[in-house]
Amino acid sequence: MSWIPVTEQDRREMLAAIGAPSVEDLFSVIPQSLRMRGWDLPPGMAEAALRRHVAGLAEKNRVSPVSFLGAGYYDHFIPSAVDALASRSEFFTAYTPYQPEAAQGTLQAIYEYQSAVCRLTDMECANASLYDGGTALFEAAVMACRATGRGVVRVHPSVNPVWRRILLTHTANLDVEIADGADPEGAACVIVQNPAFRGDLADFSELAAACHAAGALLVAAFNPVSLGLLKSPGAMGADIAVAEGQGLGLPLGFGGPYLGVLAARKALIRKMPGRIAAATVDTEGRRGFVLTLQAREQHIRREKANSNICSNQALCALRALIYLCLAGPEGLRGVAEACNAKAEYLKARLAARFPVANPGPTFNEFAVRLPIPAERAAAGMLERGFLAGLPLAAVGAGDENELLVAVTETRTRSEMDAFAAALEEVCHAVDL
Amino acid sequence: MQLIFEKSRPGRRALALDPLDVPPVELPAAFRREAPPALPEVGEFDVVRHFTHLSRRNFGLDSHFYPLGSCTMKYNPKVAETVAAHPGFASLHPHLSTTPAYWDACQGALELVHTVEGILAQVGGMEAACLQPMAGAHGELAGTLLIAAYHRDRGNAHKRVVLVPDSAHGTNPASAAMAGFDVVQIPSTPEGLADLDRFREAMNDNVAAVMLTCPNTHGLFEPQVAEIAEMAHAVDALMYYDGANLNAIVGKCRPGDLGFDVMHFNLHKTFATPHGMGGPGSGAIAVGDRLLPYLPGPRVERAGEGFVLREPPKSIGRMAPFFGNFLIAVRAYAFLRHYGGDGLAAVAENAVLNANYILARLRGAYRPAFEGTCMHECVFTAAAQAEKGARALDIAKALLDRGYHAPTVYFPLTVKECVMIEPTETESKETLDAFCDDMLEIARLADTSPEALKAAPGSLPVTRLDEVKAAKDLNCASLP
Numbered sequence: 062m063s064w065i066p067v068t069e070q071d072r073r074e075m076l077a078a079i080g081a082p083s084v085e086d087l088f089s090v091i092p093q094s095l096r097m098r099g100w101d102l103p104p105g106m107a108e109a110a111l112r113r114h115v116a117g118l119a120e121k122n123r124v125s126p127v128s129f130l131g132a133g134y135y136d137h138f139i140p141s142a143v144d145a146l147a148s149r150s151e152f153f154t155a156y157t158p159y160q161p162e163a164a165q166g167t168l169q170a171i172y173e174y175q176s177a178v179c180r181l182t183d184m185e186c187a188n189a190s191l192y193d194g195g196t197a198l199f200e201a202a203v204m205a206c207r208a209t210g211r212g213v214v215r216v217h218p219s220v221n222p223v224w225r226r227i228l229l230t231h232t233a234n235l236d237v238e239i240a241d242g243a244d245p246e247g248a249a250c251v252i253v254q255n256p257a258f259r260g261d262l263a264d265f266s267e268l269a270a271a272c273h274a275a276g277a278l279l280v281a282a283f284n285p286v287s288l289g290l291l292k293s294p295g296a297m298g299a300d301i302a303v304a305e306g307q308g309l310g311l312p313l314g315f316g317g318p319y320l321g322v323l324a325a326r327k328a329l330i331r332k333m334p335g336r337i338a339a340a341t342v343d344t345e346g347r348r349g350f351v352l353t354l355q356a357r358e359q360h361i362r363r364e365k366a367n368s369n370i371c372s373n374q375a376l377c378a379l380r381a382l383i384y385l386c387l388a389g390p391e392g393l394r395g396v397a398e399a400c401n402a403k404a405e406y407l408k409a410r411l412a413a414r415f416p417v418a419n420p421g422p423t424f425n426e427f428a429v430r431l432p433i434p435a436e437r438a439a440a441g442m443l444e445r446g447f448l449a450g451l452p453l454a455a456v457g458a459g460d461e462n463e464l465l466v467a468v469t470e471t472r473t474r475s476e477m478d479a480f481a482a483a484l485e486e487v488c489h490a491v492d493l
Numbered sequence: 494m495q496l497i498f499e500k501s502r503p504g505r506r507a508l509a510l511d512p513l514d515v516p517p518v519e520l521p522a523a524f525r526r527e528a529p530p531a532l533p534e535v536g537e538f539d540v541v542r543h544f545t546h547l548s549r550r551n552f553g554l555d556s557h558f559y560p561l562g563s564c565t566m567k568y569n570p571k572v573a574e575t576v577a578a579h580p581g582f583a584s585l586h587p588h589l590s591t592t593p594a595y596w597d598a599c600q601g602a603l604e605l606v607h608t609v610e611g612i613l614a615q616v617g618g619m620e621a622a623c624l625q626p627m628a629g630a631h632g633e634l635a636g637t638l639l640i641a642a643y644h645r646d647r648g649n650a651h652k653r654v655v656l657v658p659d660s661a662h663g664t665n666p667a668s669a670a671m672a673g674f675d676v677v678q679i680p681s682t683p684e685g686l687a688d689l690d691r692f693r694e695a696m697n698d699n700v701a702a703v704m705l706t707c708p709n710t711h712g713l714f715e716p717q718v719a720e721i722a723e724m725a726h727a728v729d730a731l732m733y734y735d736g737a738n739l740n741a742i743v744g745k746c747r748p749g750d751l752g753f754d755v756m757h758f759n760l761h762k763t764f765a766t767p768h769g770m771g772g773p774g775s776g777a778i779a780v781g782d783r784l785l786p787y788l789p790g791p792r793v794e795r796a797g798e799g800f801v802l803r804e805p806p807k808s809i810g811r812m813a814p815f816f817g818n819f820l821i822a823v824r825a826y827a828f829l830r831h832y833g834g835d836g837l838a839a840v841a842e843n844a845v846l847n848a849n850y851i852l853a854r855l856r857g858a859y860r861p862a863f864e865g866t867c868m869h870e871c872v873f874t875a876a877a878q879a880e881k882g883a884r885a886l887d888i889a890k891a892l893l894d895r896g897y898h899a900p901t902v903y904f905p906l907t908v909k910e911c912v913m914i915e916p917t918e919t920e921s922k923e924t925l926d927a928f929c930d931d932m933l934e935i936a937r938l939a940d941t942s943p944e945a946l947k948a949a950p951g952s953l954p955v956t957r958l959d960e961v962k963a964a965k966d967l968n969c970a971s972l973p
Contacts (some may be wrong), residue, residue, distance in 0.1 A: 064568055064765075064831075066844050066921040075850040075922060079866075084842045087849055087866050088745055090714045095746050100615045102834025108572050111830055115823070119581025121601030130586050133814075140508060142537055146544040154554035154569050156561060156898070157771035162953045163893050166551035167770040170544075173497055176971040180531045186969050190772070192627040195814050223814045230789070230810030231634070234641040234673030262524045292526050315602045316587035316815025317627065318773035329966065336771070341963035348494075349955040353963045359630070359667035360904070364676040369667035372628035372761065372776075376769030379544075386540045387499055390529035392508035397512055406515035422520060448586065448595070456590040462591035474514040486851075 063108075085119065112337050123443075127476050129407075130448040131426050131467025132356035132456070133194065133258070133307050134319075135287060137396065138471050142385050143310040147380045157336075157375075162343075162352045168350035171338035174382040181288050181385070182302045183295025184324035188335040190378040191321025191370065194305025195227035198252065198282060200334045200368060201230060201301045201323060205250035205278045206237055207367070208332045213238045213248045219257030220282060222456045243268060245277035250301070254282040255291070258458055259465065260426035261419050262291070285309050285322065287382075287424050289388075289397030294324075301325045310384030311377055320377040331357060331398030334368030400425035403477065407468050410481040415488075418463055426467040428459060432488050435464040443486035447480055494550070497543050498971050501533040505541055511927045531973040550954045552898045554768075554841035558924050560851075562870045562901035562913025563662065563710060565762035570831070573766065573824035582823055587815040590791075590802060606816050607793040609826050610777075616829075616837070617756050618736075618749025620896065624822050625789045625812040629737060632757025632776030633704075635812045638733050639755055640702045641672055641709075642787045642809045649729065650912040652701035656730075658687050660711055660905045665704045665735060674701060677737035681907055685711035685863035687721060696724050706735040706934065707751065708742070708868035710905040712848065712913070721754025723853075731755065737764045740917065741869035742843055744838030748779075755780045757862060758876035764825035765919075775821040787811075841895070843918035844869040848927060851914055854929040858936035862908045870915035874908050878936065882943035885910040888935055890957065895931045 067075075072084065081087055106114065128136055147153065151166060158164030158171075159162050171189045178187035191197040200348070202214045213484055214237055229239055237249075247253050251272055253265050269279040281299035283291075286308040294302035306320030307313070325333060333352060339353035359366040388396065404425045411429050418428035431438050435452030442449035450466040453459025531833050535543075552559070559566035577583065581601060589599040596603070606624055613622035626632035629726065637655065644652040666676040677695055682688045687705065689778040703725045708714045715721070722732045726855050734748040734756035740763045748756045761774035768774070780788060789812045791802035816822070842930050852861060852871035859873040875885040889899030889912075901913040916925055938945050950956065 063710055064570055065839055065918050067843050067846065067918070071922040072846065075846055079849045079853045081849070081866070084846050088842075089869075090716055090866070091742070091746055092716065092719070095719060095751055097744065097838075098750065102612060102615055102837075103830070105833030105836040106830050108831070111572060114830065115576040115827060116579055116600040118583070118605050119579040119858060121604065122581045122585050124580055124584040125599040128586060130588050132591075133589050134587055136584070140537075142507075142541055146541065146548075147614050148574070149545070149548040150555035151548035151551040151553040151767050153767045155551050155770045156554075156564055156768045157565060158560060159561075159901075160552075160889065160893060160899050162769075162890070162950045162955055163552040163557075163898060164550075165954050166549065168497070169494065169550070170547055170770075172969070172971070175969055176496070176498060177532060179970040179972060190663055192631060192773075193813065195811075196631070215782055223811065226811050230638070230812060231671075233638060233809065235671070236673075254708070262520070264523050272938050285585065288526065288530060290520065292523060293530075296526060312583040312820075313586050315585040315589075315599065315819040316811070316817070318818040318821060322927075327967075330969070334739035337969055339963040339966070340968040341959045341966070343955040343958050345956055347955055349958045351958050351960050351963045353960070353967070353969070359663040361663070362667070363663045364666035364670040366663070366667045366670075369630040369634055369664050369671050369888075370628070371630045371662075371664050372759075372768075372774040373772040374627075374769075375773075376770040377773060379770070383540060383544060385532050386543075387507040387537060388509065388532065389506055389534045390532045391506060391534075392510070393532065394529045395508075395509070395510045397695065398517070399510060401520065402513060402515050402518045405518045423958070424520075424525060436592060436594045439592060443595065443598060448589075448598075451588050452592050452594065461578055461708055470510065470768075477515075487604055 062456045111254060118177045126443060126446050126448045128448040129450045129466050129468060129480060132465055133305055135467060135469050136313055136471060137308050137469050139310050140234050142387055143380055143383045146383050147376060152379060153376055154485050158352060161490040165349060168338050170269040170379050170382060172350050174341060175338060175377045177382055177385045177401055178322055178324050181285060182324045183293040184302050185327035186330045187324035188333050189335050190373040191323055191335055191376060192374060193319040193321045195224040197303040197321035197323050198224045199231040201280045201303045202250060204332050204334065205280060208329055209249045209278060211249035212236050214239055215240050215242050215244060215251045216250045217243050217251060217253040220252055221252040221254060221258045245272040245275040248277045250280045252280040256284055256287060256424040259428050260423040262422045262424055263345065264292060264297060266297045286395055289393030290401060306381045309381035311380055318374055318377050320381055324359055332367065335370050337375055396470050400468060403472055404468040407477045414485055426465060428453060428463050428465050434461045438464060438487050442483060444484045447483055449484065494546060495697055496971055497533045499541055500535055503534055505534045505536050507535060507537040520632060556900050557896060558920060558928055559898040559914050560900045560914045561758050561898060562915040563737055565915060565917055567765050567917035568919035569765050569767040570828060573827040576827050578825040582820060590815060595803060600799055603793045605823065605826060607714060607800055609822050612778050612829050613758055614833050615652050617779040618747025620782050620785050621788065622777055622779040623788050624777045624817045625777055626757060626776035627813055627817050628772060628774045629757055629759045629776040630664040630668055632778045633664055634671055635778050636733050636755040636757060637672035637674060638667050638809050639784045639787045643784055644701055646807060652699055654700045656695055656700060656703045660709050660907050661704060662735060662737060663840060685713050687715050689717050689720060692721055692724060696728055698728055700721045700728055700730040702731045702733050704733040704735060706738055708738050710874050711863050712867040712870040713863060714868055718751050737762060738869060741841055743841045749781055754783050760821055760825040763918045764828040766821045766824040773821055775818045847916040847918060847920060848923055851916055851929060855932055858933050870913055872908055873912045875910040878939040879910045881939060883939035883946045885912050888912060889944040891935045891946045893950040894952045897928055
């Protein structure tokens with residue numbers, strides 16, 4: 062095998078040093094009755110054949126359609142430098158920075174990522190990453206329960222319904238009650254999302270004040286790219302902010318790896334899950350970075366830990382950091398403004414033919430009510446080379462004729478014009 | 494080295510955007526932020542230099558031997574990066590799986606999910622696998638949630654206890670607690686094995702599950718694993734297999750055949766996907782027939798020539814919005830297909846050979862924590878060195894100066910001054926010999942001049958760092 066360098070000669074010498082007659086002898090502790098009974102797996106493949114085979118699978122997928130599909134995951138532009146830097150093997154083949162002197166690159170990057178997240182959200186501390194937006198929402202809910210000593214989590218209708226499902230699954234066997242609505246009375250927290258899953262914008266400042274008056278926390282889910290333009294969770298008074306970080310330089314990748322972002326007020330830092338990097342000095346007084354407050358974590362606290370998380374999404378956090386550095390304050394604002402302006406353009410074009418289902422302003426995504434089931438429209442649009450958006454009934458977030466349409470900065474006016482014409486055609490064709 | 498924020502200069506920019514081809518719009522002020530976020534204002538070349546310099550302050554696997562016990566730091570094949578970067582996977586929107594209207598556009602990805610889950614089920618000796626969990630600990634949580642659902646469904650909500658040996662990874666008790674269980678820790682025998690008598694004493698009708706790592710974190714195969722499984726099943730408790738050490742037995746024996754009902758794989762360990770400074774990994778799970786109806790959904794199933802999605806009858810719900818860290822599964826698939834069914838056993842065989850070779854070469858200088866041959870990792874105690882003044886930590890730091898990442902130290906907690914070495918199958922005899930030579934030299938120094946090790950590392954960008962100050966100052970972000 063090409064990835065095992067041990068030669069026959071090596072094997073003989075090593076077995077002699079060990080004092081074992083054969084490699085098989087090293088496995089003699091495994092009772093014969095428990096050994097492999099054979100399996101039905103295909104034989105091995107060398108690299109050239111392997112690449113042909115996997116490329117064949119990839120090519121069965123269709124990535125050519127012009128996409129207006131979002132619903133929490135967006136095809137933003139990824140600058141070349143993100144891939145070039147994140148694919149340096151000193152980053153991607155390194156392990157968790159348990160030996161800080163040999164991992165200052167990782168640790169400073171985590172510290173800078175935490176800093177960038179705080180600056181983006183106007184929060185005071187952030188962790189080194191969680192798995193994704195949905196699991197970050199779960200961790201935030203449990204964190205709020207821990208911080209308040211309460212067990213009721215209220216989920217506002219703005220929240221992504223798939224994330225709500227993830228929250229339910231993860232808390233199924235805990236003393237946590239998942240309830241709907243926005244009433245903070247007696248609750249550990251109220252979870253909101255801005256922009257809402259259906260695209261609506263809100264200012265949750267008043268709800269934050271009501272939460273605090275009732276001794277509850279406000280957990281705010283946000284879209285990181287939108288914060289180039291939109292009021293931040295910190296400015297609204299949120300106590301914990303969570304996000305899916307995919308839009309910050311991560312490919313769509315059919316669902317992952319993505320990035321769970323979690324930030325909080327400083328008073329909550331000891332309740333946070335996951336790794337946290339901190340600045341310190343070495344014995345010579347030079348600035349350096351370490352993991353800190355590790356007594357919160359599973360390898361020290363075991364069953365009393367804040368969370369079981371160990372592996373996180375460090376490389377994805379690095380990509381997000383590089384993206385945010387390349388974008389800068391003006392670049393991120395430009396991306397957000399472009400998403401907003403293009404979505405408004407398409408919304409106005411479609412509104413001439415289909416009622417828009419959002420009562421107020423939206424950012425990069427909106428819902429339209431079609432004259433035919435959205436599933437059928439989506440199938441028809443795929444034939445015409447478009448991903449039309451998400452039929453909202455598929456995730457229980459709307460009726461069967463509602464379609465959630467997303468527009469990123471990568472779409473052009475001519476693509477949107479063609480999209481509007483094709484959607485009219487598809488709906489008309491089925492109408493008849 | 495400066496922070497990227499310290500390199501910021503007003504007006505400097507990297508990202509240039511296409512000119513806006515639609516009319517600009519203005520959102521109502523109530524929804525807008527007052528000032529743009531205080532991100533660094535830097536040029537593209539600044540960013541490239543900065544992160545290139547940061548990368549040079551890291552030990553990576555491509556540049557350094559990384560004998561970290563329990564972490565399986567094996568070579569990450571480049572072909573896995575090539576195939577995962579294919580736009581047919583990398584650019585594929587996950588919501589294509591959400592509605593049947595789009596299933597036609599993601600058949601290749603669904604096929605890959607189905608195939609990888611099928612291979613994993615066979616490697617584990619299980620009925621089915623699920624790629625949703627995004628890390629090993631997340632797989633443990635998924636597995637224990639499945640166990641909770643199983644007992645609830647059978648009207649056995651009183652089964653609230655999970656038995657975990659004291660040598661287990663910290664994630665085991667933490668995951669069981671997150672799934673709502675009470676954890677009872679079972680001490681190991683002096684030989685480093687699961688204590689059958691202690692398990693028998695603790696086993697009763699309230700026990701929901703036993704979580705075992707096999708080989709355990711002492712690097713030893715549990716010869717009585719089948720007896721423990723029998724004991725557990727007699728009270729309808731289920732067996733959880735922590736797959737962290739699967740590299741020792743892959744292709745030689747299978748958790749399902751050992752009596753386990755559910756397990757997780759660490760695709761980033763056994764199947765060589767990159768560790769990425771601590772993630773992303775993948776903690777795919779596999780289950781036997783008892784837990785099959787409860788798997789997270791939706792599941793990819795074959796229907797005629799194509800693939801569709803279906804919800805299992807009693808699904809616990811969703812661990813991830815889609816199929817977990819899909820692009821990690823693509824990489825693991827490349828590894829699995831490269832070796833194939835006829836080649837996987839060579840992984841375990843050479844991993845175990847390499848570990849035993851290190852054990853043989855070092856045992857004269859460092860005391861093995863346990864007798865006999867080891868599996869894929871060897872565990873020493875540096876207690877004798879510590880008595881002379883050179884602790885396991887000092888040995889670890891001295892190795893950094895000699896160009897090696899340190900082994901795992903102070904884990905498992907059951908071994909004093911623990912040094913845990915896992916070479917994996919991808920290291921050559923020359924690398925192992927050079928490492929052992931340096932370990933022996935360090936042992937001599939520990940004996941004659943332990944203070945020389947206290948100053949290590951001296952060759953890296955920083956010397957030892959003040960962790961107490963870090964925790965006291967809690968400077969965890971640079972704020973404007």
